[in-house]
Amino acid sequence: MKKLTKLLAVLLVLGIMVTGCNNQIKPSEPDKIPVESNEGQENPDNQANPEDEPTINKDLKQVNAIFYSMDADKADMIILDSNSDSKNIILKDEARVFLTDKEVNTVVSLQIKESSKGIEVYNAKDADKATAKAKYIGFADNNFAEFEIMNKAFVLQIPEALKTELEKVNTNELLEITIKTNEIPIANPVLESFKRGQ
Structure with a gap:
């Protein structure tokens, strides 16, 4: 009976040792520094994520x-x-x-x-807006004017605030223009501003 009790005690100790070894938590690797997760938080600097930008x-x-x-x-x-x-x-x-x-x-x-x-x-x-050097051709009608880059013509919508100044510009005069997409779908882009003497 004593031999059986000793055998059971040895088996129990071995079982605890094996089970204890398998359930131990492995220490973290010393080379890796834990990084705090920002998941669910806003970007504090309001910077775009690099993945969002085209390469x-x-x-x-x-x-x-x-x-x-x-x-x-x-x-x-x-x-x-x-x-x-x-x-x-x-x-x-x-x-x-x-x-x-x-x-x-x-x-x-x-x-x-x-x-x-x-x-x-x-x-x-x-593009929010674009700046270019273009030749002014003239008004196409009261609300639109024609411009040219590399012998290719295009038409821009002219806001009321710029009409009087644009009427003073000579035909074929080189301007620096800033344009943006029209808020009205498929309508001509809008002339936002221009500079003479470019």
Whole structure:
């Protein structure tokens, strides 16, 4: 009986040792510093998350444009840069996906690369406003005026506050213009301001 009791005691001790070893909590790795979670909290600096911003490739040029339409991988738009011709604009995947649902006359910001094939657009996003150097052609009617960049004409809506000043501008005069997308869907972009003598 004593042998049986000793055997049971040894088995019980072994069982406690095995069970105790398996249930121990592993110490945290010394290389890893615990990081406090900000989940559910607002960003204290009101900064955008890096994932929200499009990746900027240093080989790509940042320009603004007025988007009109697209067909497969080709787009009809005016690049608002007097050094970039708006012919043969080829949309890469990310830009094509973004522009698929865009309205006519939307002001956009693009990441482009100029090649022998034309202008390749790698990324696109909405632009609050865009500044460009454009030739003033003249009023198209009382509320709209025509401008030109690289021999490509476009029409902007002119707010009442700018009409009198714009009427003083000479035909073919080079202006620095600031434009924005019209709040009315598909309507021409709006001339927000302009500077003469550029």
